[in-house]
Amino acid sequence: MKEIINELEKENVGKVVGKEPLSKHTTWKIGGPADIFIEPDGIDGLVKTMEIINKNNLPWRAIGRGSNLLVDDDGVEGAVIKLGQNISHLEIEGETLRVGGGYSFIKLATIISKEGLSGLEFAGGIPGTVGGAVFMNAGAHGSDMSNILIEARVLFPDGRLEWVNNEDMNFSYRTSRLQKEKGICVEAKLQMKQGDKKSIVEEMQGHKSYRRETQPWNYPCAGSVFRNPLPDHAGALIEKAGLKGYQVGGAQISELHGNFIVNVNEAKAADVLAIIKHVQDTIRDRYQVDMNTEVELVKRQA
Structure with missing residues (x-):
């Protein structure tokens, strides 16, 4: 090395x-x-x-x-x-954004709302970067990246650097083409639309407030752990099963939101994995529902 x-x-x-x-x-x-x-x-x-x-x-x-x-x-x-x-540039041309993959998603949503541009209200409170949001097709409150992406500039594993349009990104629920091809979104062009600045800011602040009230950001966490097994909701199933507060080592299912696992005391990955398995086994046994993770599990062996 x-x-x-x-x-x-x-x-x-x-x-x-x-x-x-x-x-x-x-x-x-x-x-x-x-x-x-x-x-x-x-x-x-x-x-x-x-x-x-x-x-x-x-x-x-x-x-x-x-x-x-x-x-x-x-x-x-x-x-x-x-x-x-170092990959977090932002250019605003009318209703079109060109933004680097390393740009903070929350910061972008905040800046755009103050410009009176609508389209990123759903992003208020979503952590991560623009590149990560494209990779995951991040979304909330009835919208996601597939609704606003024009095209993404992608670095593919073989070294090709190409613009890929929305249709060719193969978006679906919390999924994109980049998860299968391991591409890196280095830039994105996003389509906004003019709106009422006051209404946009209020809506985004409302989403942020809702997240603060219902999600445990006072502890280190990674957001929602499980994908919603539609039409069910992961957090509701976990709460229904009485698993809120379940703890292994330094990791715990949040008392505030069932789909969050928080690091309460120097948790290890093994602690979180044990909780994930317990949730999957419990929900499958009780409700015959498979719980798939939204968070990506990165193991030592590539």
Whole structure:
């Protein structure tokens, strides 16, 4: 790994660190070290990083703000690429946004609401980055990224950097093409529409307030753990089963919201995984419903 780190540093791709604890880069504050942690200095640095990774046949994965990840206690094999502040540009042209994949989703929604542009009200309170939101087709309150994305600029594993239109992103509930092809969204073009600034701000603030009142952001967490098994809702099923407050080690199902697992005392990934399995087994036994995770489980072996 030292040789690859030296090569990345020589090419000035950005920040490069060996054995970086990923607990520092996930909202759950859980996760062992990455063999190599890279925060590219712009899109050019990201492309060069991918070239070096491919040349060395190195396993890799990309992260944003780490808001939807459970990283194994043993860490991640190979390279972890973080899209951060250096890929967080924003251009507003009329009703169209062009925004970097590392841009904070909450920050974007706040700025756009103050511009009197409608379309991102649903994002009020959703953590993560724009790239992560495209990857997950993030959504809430009846809308999601599939409703506003025009096209995404994607870096594919083979090094291709291409614009992909909405239709070709294969969006569905909390899913996109990028989950199957492991592409990185480095930029997105989003379609907004003019609206009443006061109404837009009030709606977004209402969504934020609702999240503060109903979700346990006072502890490290990763948002909703399970996908809603429609027409049911994951949190309601978990509460109905009497599982709120269930705890393993330092991890606990929130007393406030059944679909949140919170880190109450230096939780390990193993603690969270044990809770996830207990929930899945319980809900399947009682209600014959399969509970699939919304959070991504990142194991040591790539």
